[in-house]
Amino acid sequence: MKHSDDYSNEKFKRRAISVEEAQERVMQYGKPGTAEFVPLSEANGRFLAESLHAPHPFPHFRRSGMDGYAVVSADTKNCAENETVWLRVVDEIPCGYVSDRPITSGLAARIMTGAQVPKGADAVVMLEATRLREEAGDVYVGLKKKVEPGNNVTPVGYELEEGQLLLEQGRQLGAGEISVLASFGIHSVPVVRKPRVAVISTGSELLSVDEPLQPGRIRNSNSFMLAVQIREAGGEPYILDSVQDDVEAARRTVLDALSGFDYVVTSGGVSVGDYDIMGDLVRQEGVDLLFNKITMRPGSVTTAAVIDGGLLFALSGNPGACFVGCELLVRPVIRTMLGARQPFLPRWEVLLGADYHRVNNFTRFVRARTEIRDGRIYAVPAAVDESSVMISIKDSDCLIVIPPGTGQLRTGDKIEIIKLEGGGWS
C-alpha cells in the first residue's frame, strides 16, 4: 500500500489559472494541419484546406426559369387582354439542348425550365400565359401580356462570376458547401487532415465495456465519451487500452502515444490521491507542465503538459469534469488545427430556467438543457450536476457559465451559456 504522508508534497502546491489562460496555453499547440484530398462524397463535415474560386460563372449559360416560350420582349409591347400577338414557334428546347435557331422578331421557341435560352430571345413567357394555333403547317403562340427584357431568364454569372470566392479556407463542409463544390466540378476536395487523437483511460478500477461487473469496479465510459467528443470536434479518435494505476506503465503508454498521434487525451488520476498517476507523471523530469489547476468546476484538476514536443491533456476521471475539460480545452485545439474560423463553441445570452443556488469561488460550468418559453430561450440546469455524475451529460445541450462569486440566481435572470454540439437532444 502506498502512503503519501508528506503534505508539503509538490502535488498539493498547484497554481490555479483561469480557463481562458489554460485555453491560450494549449491552443499554442493547435498548429495548422496538413492538407489531403478526399472524394466529394466523403467531404461532409471536413474543413477546407484552401480557399477556392469559381472556375467559371454560374450559371454559365442564360437559363430559363419557366416552362414556356422564349421570345423577343419588344414583340410583346402591344399585347393586351383584347390584343393577342402571335409569334411563329421555330424550335423546341429541352434541358441540355442548345438551339441553333436564333429568335428574331416574330419568332418564338418552346423552352423548358433550366434550358439554355436561345440567341436573340431576351425573355421567357410562362406556358400558362400562352395559347396555340396552327396555320399552314406552322405553329403560332399567342400572347396577351407584355413582358419585360430579362423576364424569367437567369443571366450568366447570376449566382457567381468567374473568379469569385466560392468557399474560404477553414470552412466546414455541409450540404450547401457540398452543393457548391459539386456544381463547380470539384470532385476531389482539399481538406485539412483530421488530427489523430489517442484516448487513454487510467485507473485499476476500470472494466472494459464487455466485462461483467465486479465489486468496486466500473466500466470505462470516459474513453467512449471522449472519442465521440473528439470526433464531433473534427478529430479522429483512437481508443487505446486503459492503463492501471502504475505511473511507469502510464508513462510508457503516454510517451508511445505521443510519438504516434497528434494529441493524447487521458482521463483519471490527476487529483492528489495516492494512485493519481497522471499527476505524478507530469511532475517528472523532461515534462513541460502547462498547468495542473484551473479555476473552474468541474475539472479544477485538469492538467496539460508537453512531453517530447507532444501535447498531453490529462483530464479528470470524473465523467462530468472529463466531459467539460474536453469541450473547453481539447476541442478548441482540434479546431485550431483544422483551421476552423471559430475554434470555440458559441456563447449565448439566455434566461435561467430554474433557480440556482450553488455559489463558488471558481467559474462553474453547469450542465443544462435549453428550452423555449414564450418565444425566449431558457437554460434549465440539470437536477444533478456533480462532477462525478455521468447520467445528466446526455440530457444537456449547453453549459451555463456561472462566474466566480455569483450569488443566488433566480429563474429569469440573464445568464451566459456555451452551446454544445451533437447529442440526442433534437
Ligand SMILES: Nc1nc2c(c(=O)[nH]1)N[C@H]1C(S)=C(S)[C@@H](COP(=O)(O)OP(=O)(O)OC[C@H]3O[C@@H](n4cnc5c(N)ncnc54)[C@H](O)[C@@H]3O)O[C@H]1N2
Ligand atoms: N483530497 C482531494 N480529493 C479530490 C480532490 C482534491 O482536490 N483533493 N479533487 C476532486 C476533484 S475536484 C476531482 S474532479 C477528482 C479528480 O479525480 P481524478 O481526475 O484523479 O480521477 P480518478 O480519481 O481517477 O477518478 C475519479 C472518478 O471517476 C471515475 N472514473 C475514472 N476514469 C473513468 C472512466 N474512464 N470511465 C468512467 N469513470 C471513470 C473513477 O472511478 C472515480 O470515481 O478528484 C476529487 N478528489
Ligand code: MOO
Ligand atoms: O475538478 Mo472536480 O471536477 O471540480 O469536481
